[in-house]
Amino acid sequence: MLVMQGRGRAGDLGADVIALAPDGRKIVIQCKHKHKAGRRRPCGSDVVQTVNGTARPEHGADIAVILTNGTFTKPARELAHKHDIHLLWGEDLERWATWGSPLLDVLGEDDDRTASAEASRSA
Template sequence: MYDDSSFERWLKFGLGGLFALAAAKMFWHWLTQDVWHWITADVWGWITEHPWWSALIAAPVTLFVLAFLVGLFLPDDAVRVYGGAEAEQEEPLGLTYSLDQLAAMSPAGFEQACADLLARDGFLRARRVGGAGDLGADVVAWDAPGNKIVLQCKQYARPVGSTEIQTFNGTARPEHGADTAVIVGLNGFTTPASHFATRHDITLIGREDLESWAQGEHLYLVIAEERSAA
């Protein structure tokens, strides 16, 4: 039996194809005749008659195209490399140390490691200031609200004694304006040193606390846990 709907579909398809072919032919004629003539005659003629104006227009257009291509094809990590100071100021996210690594460092390296851990935790302007005449401050930094933290870093092979705590107590706040005064002891503290620190609000980061901090725990959380356990 003859199918009228099938005939109509083929008729519509054929008419649509003829229309598309005619439209394509008209567009091609317009593109090759009118547009090409406009580019070669009108635009090029204006450029040759006004070279200076053409250069002024072409320069920013060229820079825009180059910037677009650089942003399109240059990898993201390459962009960060060319970021200069901003790339250098990135915090050392994910930084960790083992106790063995900390013990193997030089005294200055140990102090710098503590400064880097503060930067990892989001402290601002964390830097090592230890050296001759430092008056007990090895590392200084500021937290987000603006409170200053002062660290003295003791990499002793023995526990830190009361004498060192007393000396630091005399300079941390009067000389350095510490809001939080901290002594980091790689091998802990003696009992008299701990008692003196408690009486004078000196925060002690002993071996276990240092391990937690160096393995990724925020310093303030370590301090809070140490005080709650005391």
């Protein structure tokens, strides 16, 4: 994975990390720190709305991801599902960040999608 932008900052338009997957797909990740003093606060649908409005239109994302050390509200999970935005947290975050499982595997981006993305790029 090639990281093109790796630091969130003011004005990043919902993209803390922008990376290219080995198959050439652009991944845009918005990170939210929601764990303070032993208390996890959930990410709400406002975060999903921001990423939905910027990841693909502004950054050209093929894969949009919101990552948190907290949780997500039910409305956030529903909205993310509706707009094909991956939510990375809990056990999946641990699999990737601690145990080194490939991000595309953790996100469930299977080989069929990879093959069709590669085919459309070479056409």
